[in-house]
Amino acid sequence: MRPAMNSVVKIKKQRDWKRWTIHLFPIPALLIYGMFVVYPLFAALTYSFFDWKGIVRGDFVGLKNFKDLFTLEPFSGLFWNAFGHNILYFVLQMIFQNGLAFILAYIIYKKVKGSEFLKIAYFLPRLLSVIVVGFLWKLILNPNYGALNVILESLGLEHLQKAWLGDPDTALISIILVNCWYGIGFGVLIFLAGLQSIPKELFEAAKLDGANGLSMIRKIVLPLMVPSFMIMTVLTFIQSFEAFELVYAMQGSQGEPYHSTDTLAIYFYRLAFGGSAGGSTTAVGLGSALAVVLFIFISFFTALYLRYMQKKQVDM
Structure with a gap:
């Protein structure tokens, strides 16, 4: 019996070691995430409470940077200008990107000729x-x-010819439409997955009840697609208020022409890394304050929306 007991104990120890070894695999990813995401968030929060002389930290100033961001010109005007552009970014993406993505996903779901190519x-x-x-x-x-x-x-x-990126009236809209062209495929996949999760028996029952295409979409498809719309709304909201790469690639960091393509992320970059007033000076404290405001705004409204949609789903 003694050798058998030793064997059982040995096997148990091996299983315990394997279980603990599995828990070690996420550590490198967590370290990278902490270094490049968590640490910058806390660093920005800390920096926002100090005065800065270039890149040299000065005295503790409390909430002064936040106050200046909302009340001191030109920072206040540029902030609200960029904030309005982010709102427009979100609205147009919801209409054009997500609206067209749903229509295209429904066409592909219905297996129209050439739908596989479209996918x-x-x-x-x-x-x-x-x-x-x-x-x-x-x-x-x-x-x-x-x-x-x-x-x-x-x-x-x-x-109809224009200087599309040189005209303040068309520059931002052109960038947003390019963003819609770039992101529409992801929306199609999300909506298509949602459509494919709807039981086919519901469509067959609706046909027997005399439902046509539009009433079927309104009464069956849209209510059951709420989770997909919720996912796309949240992702679009976050992406719209973090819009940076495409704007930077097409117009640079100055929000040209005449700050008509400024977004909060572009404005943050300009504050933190130079050119806050069109020159080469930095405003690290103001930039950090803007980053904190942007993080709180996105987190708060995302959580609020998810809470509302979850409650609505329960009521349904």
Whole structure:
């Protein structure tokens, strides 16, 4: 009996060691996450309470940086200008990106001829780097030799030609529409997954009750697609208020022309790393305050929306 007991104890120790070994695998990922995500968040919070002379930390000033961000010009005006652009970013993405993504997902779900090709074609832009997409569309929208103006000229629509990224009225909208083109494939996949999770028996029962295409979408598809819409709304909201890479690739960090393409992330970059008033000076304290405000705003409204949608789902 003694050797058998030893064998059982040995096997148990091996299992315990394997169990603990499995828990060690996430540690490198957690260290990287802590270094590049958690630490910068706490560092920004700390920096926002101090005065800064360039990149040299000065005296503790409490909430002064937050006060200056909202009340002191030109910082206050630039902040609310960028905030309005982020709101517009979110609204247009919800309408064009997510609206079209749902329509395309429904077409693919209905197995229209060529739908498999469409599924691949709409997701292909997502495989490209955002920076590559930005530089590509910057060339396409060039007022002199860009493909868009050349096509308009060949179609006899010269009156529609514009300096798309040089006109304050069209610069931000052009960037947002490019972002929609880039992100629509991801939305199609999310909505398609939601459609495929709906039991086919519900559609068959609705047909027997005389439901047509529109009433079927309104009464069956949309209520059961609430989780998918919730996911896309949250992701779109976060992405809209963190918009940086595409704007930077297409227009740089100055929000040209005339701050018409400023977003909060671009404005933060300019405050923290130089050019806060169009020059090369830095405002690390103000930039950190802006980063904290942006983090709190996104976290609060995301949590509020998720809470509301979960309650609504329970009521349904």
